[in-house]
Amino acid sequence: MATKNVAIIGSGNWGSAIARIVGRTTKANPDKYGERVNMWVFEETVNGRKLSEIINTDHENVKYLPGKKLPENVFAVTDVVETCKDADILIFVIPHQFVTRVSKQLVGKIKPDAIGLSLIKGLSCVPSDGIKLVSDEIKEILKIDVSVLMGANIAPEVANDNYCEATIGTKDKQKNGALLKTLFHTDFFRINVVADTEAVELCGALKNVVACAAGFSDGLGYGDNTKAAIIRLGMMEIVRFVTQFYPGAQLSTFFESCGLADLVTTCYGGRNRRVCEAYVKSDKPLAVLEKEMLNGQSAQGPLTADEVFELLRKTNSLEKYPLFVAVKRICKGELKAKDLIDCLRTHPEYT
Numbered sequence: 001m002a003t004k005n006v007a008i009i010g011s012g013n014w015g016s017a018i019a020r021i022v023g024r025t026t027k028a029n030p031d032k033y034g035e036r037v038n039m040w041v042f043e044e045t046v047n048g049r050k051l052s053e054i055i056n057t058d059h060e061n062v063k064y065l066p067g068k069k070l071p072e073n074v075f076a077v078t079d080v081v082e083t084c085k086d087a088d089i090l091i092f093v094i095p096h097q098f099v100t101r102v103s104k105q106l107v108g109k110i111k112p113d114a115i116g117l118s119l120i121k122g123l124s125c126v127p128s129d130g131i132k133l134v135s136d137e138i139k140e141i142l143k144i145d146v147s148v149l150m151g152a153n154i155a156p157e158v159a160n161d162n163y164c165e166a167t168i169g170t171k172d173k174q175k176n177g178a179l180l181k182t183l184f185h186t187d188f189f190r191i192n193v194v195a196d197t198e199a200v201e202l203c204g205a206l207k208n209v210v211a212c213a214a215g216f217s218d219g220l221g222y223g224d225n226t227k228a229a230i231i232r233l234g235m236m237e238i239v240r241f242v243t244q245f246y247p248g249a250q251l252s253t254f255f256e257s258c259g260l261a262d263l264v265t266t267c268y269g270g271r272n273r274r275v276c277e278a279y280v281k282s283d284k285p286l287a288v289l290e291k292e293m294l295n296g297q298s299a300q301g302p303l304t305a306d307e308v309f310e311l312l313r314k315t316n317s318l319e320k321y322p323l324f325v326a327v328k329r330i331c332k333g334e335l336k337a338k339d340l341i342d343c344l345r346t347h348p349e350y351t
């Protein structure tokens with residue numbers, strides 16, 4: 001079998017942490033993968049130097065994953081077409097608001113039999129229909145098969161090689177599932193492959209909305225019991241959402257790393273939680289806090305809450321999702337954070 005070339009589209013906090021894994025697994029499996037891994041870098045200047053040059057010289061993404069070395073077979077490339085033109089496996093790992101524009105640049109420029117893997121936790125916004133899965137957006141633009149990888153994976157912890165798990169969702173468990181699993185499965189990053197791609201992806205996107213509610217709760221000074229209630233109600237809304245809009249998922253998928261585990265880790269350790277806590281404690285807008293606190297990284301929850309709200313409104317489903325709706329309204333300043341609990345008190349889960 002010919003070896004497969006791998007390209008990573010994105011070099012943020014998660015993109016860089018995943019490059020550390022993929023750089024090692026491609027090198028360790030020369031019968032399966034080409035050793036060189038191209039990583040697309042959205043060029044910027046850091047301390048007077050180009051980020052791509054810093055990565056290729058010092059083997060460190062000093063802006064998005066400082067203090068961690070990248071394998072020397074990972075090469076920063078600033079042209080996305082150049083990054084991907086010889087790749088057989090395209091790993092998409094950019095904040096979801098950029099995915100359409102970046103994917104369109106690749107139309108007709110990639111191998112027709114390439115496969116995609118989305119690590120992106122978010123949704124694509126479609127004005128007429130409400131939402132689209134990011135994997136479907138990539139699939140439609142590039143006409144390739146797209147699987148997903150989601151899990152309880154706070155990037156700096158993964159980059160520390162702390163033990164954790166992730167879930168790959170793929171329609172082709174035999175071929176693509178096996179190929180993708182070997183690319184990520186290591187002693188400290190354990191992969192399970194399931195066929196429920198839509199549920200896996202939606203768990204990843206929607207847990208960011210719940211994490212915002214957890215952040216509001218922390219900002220208000222409520223304790224762990226309240227956060228546990230938010231996690232439980234959030235999980236119920238995630239299951240309800242998947243059942244209503246993408247029916248057919250196995251219950252077991254929600255207990256994979258992409259489900260309950262990611263919800264828990266994000267509600268305790270994630271950026272969405274952190275920014276939303278600060279939103280309650282300061283009088284600054286979320287966009288300002290994101291800029292001040294995340295140094296170019298992105299919190300996807302508020303945007304996702306907005307996108308989810310539109311779909312719920314269009315389908316007359318708002319009253320079934322009080323937590324998702326409250327997060328959207330609090331993020332938009334239409335509701336005070338202190339009103340969150342009033343929204344949850346009459347949750348349909350209690351009737």
Ligand SMILES: NC(=O)C1=CN([C@@H]2O[C@H](COP(=O)(O)OP(=O)(O)OC[C@H]3O[C@@H](n4cnc5c(N)ncnc54)[C@H](O)[C@@H]3O)[C@@H](O)[C@H]2O)C=CC1
Nearest residue numbers: 011012013014015042093094095098120121154155297298
């Ligand atoms: N950071 C984490 O712990 C985890 C993140 N994820 C998900 O992975 C995806 C990517 O997240 P991160 O790698 O953390 O990114 P990030 O939050 O660090 O964002 C920075 C990235 O966005 C890029 N960027 C900025 N402006 C851009 C533009 N105009 N066009 C294209 N790219 C631009 C930057 O170059 C950089 O690569 C997100 O969907 C996130 O939810 C998933 C698991 C863990």
Ligand SMILES: O=C(CO)COP(=O)(O)O
Nearest residue numbers: 151152153154270271272
């Ligand atoms: O997805 C994540 C952990 O699995 C990271 O969550 P945040 O984007 O909230 O940091």
